[in-house]
Structures are given as structure tokens and as C-alpha cells.
Amino acid sequence: YVGQEKVRPFTGWANYSFALDWARPARQMIATAWYYLTTDQWRYDGARAESIASPLGSGSFAGRTTADCMVYSARRGWTPSYPTFTRNPLDLADEAAAAGMEPAGYIAQKLTDGSLGFACEDPDATQNYPRLLANWRTNLLGSSAKGTEFFMKHMLGCENDVNATELPEGKRPTDIRWRDDTPPGKLDLMWTADFRNTFTTLHSDVVLPTATWYEK
Secondary structure, three states: OOHHHOOOOHHHHHHHHOOOOOOOOOOOOOHHHHHHHHOOHHHOOOOEHHHHOOOOOOOOOOOOEHHHHHHHHHHOOOOOOOOOEOOOHHHHHHHHHHOOOOHHHHHHHHHHHOOOOEHHHOOOOHHHOOOEEEEEOOOHHHHHOOOHHHHHHHHHOOOOOOOOOOOOOOOOOOOOOOOOOOOOOOOOEEEEEOOOOOHHHHOOOEEEOOOOOOOO
């Protein structure tokens, strides 16, 4: 039984969530990577990418961490990463229109001249991390989250039992900016639609009690 993870009115929800009335299909980011950056688990992960590389490979993973590979992939457009850029995309679209350029060409120009970067290159910068998290009937903290204490410390900024040590210099990612002072919690608001008394609802700012057809 995994009903608590499902969205009953999925068709309507997906249109709102992914702006399908504007463009299809939506490019969705893998959740594991999103949480990996948002909860700052990359600051503790000492695994090296070359450890899983093929011995027949070209050596492109040498010296890279998992986080480095995520940035590498986002830069090349292989995988979506959200927030995507270091600036608001609405502002970028307005600037492109004012310059008489298509958004894609304008953004490519700014990336090339260095005046714009990818948010995943500096995930702890104030303008680069998410502020709102919506939980639709999912017990994220009590069930789905891997590395819950990192969620508590870095995403929510509440009491936690993190006892891991951050990576020392020389073992840190090279494609991500390392900030010594990390934000004490990134979210401004977390709301949950759920009628159950779960670990997630107990830590939510707003709880919207609801039940749908599949509940026992």
C-alpha cells in the first residue's frame, strides 16, 4: 500500500505544477539531486566519482565528486536543475525582450560572458536556494527522506542530530562554491496536505487536513 504517496487528481495537479498549458513536456529535475543540494549533504559526501567509472573510460570522472558531476550535467543541459540560474528567470526574460533577443540566445550570451551562472554552482547563496516546499500527502521527513537529520539542519533549520564532519579542504567539490557560513535553514514556508499526525506535519508551518478516496 503506497497510497499516501499518490496524487488523486493528478491530471489537474500536473497542469498547475508543471505549467503544461505553456509548454510540454515539462523538464523535471530528479528529486534525489534536488534534496542532495538543498540539504547540503554534498558538504559531507566524500565519495569520488572515479570510484564508479568504467576502467575503459576516458578518465573524465577523475578528481570529481558526485556534486561536481551534477553541476557538469546541468551546465551541458543533460539534466534540469532548479532553481536553474543565479537570477530570477522572469527578470531574464524581461531583459531579453528589452534587448530584442530570444530568451535562449540572451541567456547563452550571459552565461558565456560570465555575468550569469547556474544556481547549482553556489547552492548556499541566498538567491539560489528554494524558499517554499509543498508536501501533498507525503511523509517526507518520516519516510521518504534519506539523511533526515540533514533535512532538519540545513533545509528546515531546526533541532537535529547531525554528527557527520564536513569535508576538509582538498576533498571538497571543485565546481561548487564552498561557503563557510551556511544558512541555518533555507525554507521560509513548508506546508503539508495531510490529515495524519506524521513527522512531516509536526514540522510543517501549515497543515491542510484532507482525506481522499483511497484512505482506509
